[in-house]
Amino acid sequence: xxxxxxxxxxxxxxxxxxxxxxxxxxxxxxxxxxxxxxxxxxxxxxxxxxxxxxxxxxxxxxxxxxxxxxxxxxxxxxxxxxxxxxxxxxxxxxxxxxxxxxxxxxxxxxxxxxxxxxxxxxxxxxxxxxxxxxxxxxxxxxxxxxxxxxxxxxxxxxxxxxxxxxxxxxxxxxxxxxxxxxxxxxxxxxxxxxxxxxxxxxxxxxxxxxxxxxxxxxxxxxxxxxxxxxxxxxxxxxxxxxxxxxxxxxxxx
Numbered sequence: 239x240x241x242x243x244x245x246x247x248x249x250x251x252x253x254x255x256x257x258x259x260x261x262x263x264x265x266x267x268x269x270x271x272x273x274x275x276x277x278x279x280x281x282x283x284x285x286x287x288x289x290x291x292x293x294x295x296x297x298x299x300x301x302x303x304x305x306x307x308x309x310x311x312x313x314x315x316x317x318x319x320x321x322x323x324x325x326x327x328x329x330x331x332x333x334x335x336x337x338x339x340x341x342x343x344x345x346x347x348x349x350x351x352x353x354x355x356x357x358x359x360x361x362x363x364x365x366x367x368x369x370x371x372x373x374x375x376x377x378x379x380x381x382x383x384x385x386x387x388x389x390x391x392x393x394x395x396x397x398x399x400x401x402x403x404x405x406x407x408x409x410x411x412x413x414x415x416x417x418x419x420x421x422x423x424x425x426x427x428x429x430x431x432x433x434x435x436x437x438x439x440x441x442x443x444x445x446x447x448x449x450x451x452x453x454x455x456x457x458x459x460x461x462x463x464x465x466x467x468x469x470x471x472x473x474x475x476x477x478x479x480x481x482x483x484x485x486x487x488x489x490x491x
Contacts, residue, residue: 240296268338294310322429
């Protein structure tokens, strides 16, 4: 069933260049593979991206359907965390449409955040490439895996804190009372804490609090800048009012 999922989520196309090069692009779920051939049909460049997330999502669907997973446990648990942040429907739809970009756009709204997402994917690809072979026994590889996993946990905690802040603003906008909002947030945080604990993350709540404080600070600065801009616009508008109109207003007062 695992391999069948790879098969039904695969799309590909071929691009011919005037230079004689041929580019083959294959998208399998969240995995993107590009191969460039020269005029003689020899592969001269290769790009691979998203294999770790793709294997994790494939196993997650297997577990959701059959109640058990065969492999890629770490990668699958990463997808469990992502599901908490962007939702099951969004994550599955992107997987079956071979649309990793839509996942990135859900998590990232700026170019900087998109670059952070790409680094997260590359870290997960690295863990996936060495986690299931004997290289894991080599000391420096174990150290690199530890560094990659810490970076992955840091990224997931950061995007969850952003989700939590946006979710709070939405709940406020639909006028839920404070007690209900607090209960909903506590429930979401507990689910996130459990999912992150399952992938071996540490200092989860401390890191989460740190990111939330950072977002609150950033949000406060943005609101202050918006207020300053509004005041500046008002001053400009007043300056542009004809003098006679201002005099009439003064007379009326």
